[in-house]
Amino acid sequence: MTVYEKLFALQTAYNAHTNITRISSREDFYLKHIEDSLALLPIIDNARTARLFDLGAGAGYPGIPLAIERPELQVTLNDATLKKIKYVQSVIDALPLPNAAAVWGRAEKLSQQKEHKGRYDFVAARAVAGIEELIQFAAPFLRTGGKALFMKAKNVETEISTAKRAAAKNGLSLLDVAKYKLAEMDRAIIIYVKQ
């Protein structure tokens, strides 16, 4: 059984008693969870020993596929919902994923703690909040030169422009908007760098 088939089996079994993700078919799992998460690989690949914080990871995306593909990458998966973090911890134990850790709590609180503040090379977030809010959540986790990677589906230009002031205030500058297609869907990774 491949590692992703094992992950799919774990997720399906858990989802049967505790709702952790709406993406339940095998086809959607591979496309919307695995393939979409791995769209971050080209961005993080020049820093394989880096530390990545997955803010609002939910059932573990994008952090779990990234931890699977890059054993040198240290991945911290965070969510404010305890049942999701319990599930993510069970996946870390079962696969196992020694380079991953699960942390429960609101990101804006965790970022003020010594073990998280300014300690990450990357903060990734998919489908968690608007860009303006994400900037405020993500910036404190990043070291100088670290990158925020926000995965979005639509209206990115409008959102980026609305978030300009928040970016400046939080020491983030827009580096790139990496657009890609996921099947027929338009997707984008908005990349900010911490000054």
Ligand SMILES: C[S@@+](CC[C@H](N)C(=O)[O-])C[C@H]1O[C@@H](n2cnc3c(N)ncnc32)[C@H](O)[C@@H]1O
């Ligand atoms: C729609 S889900 C997306 C989950 C996952 N990133 C994905 O794309 O499959 C959004 C998640 O963000 C979490 N979340 C929202 N605000 C948060 C915060 N301030 N700190 C930590 N997690 C948060 C929610 O609990 C929820 O699990």
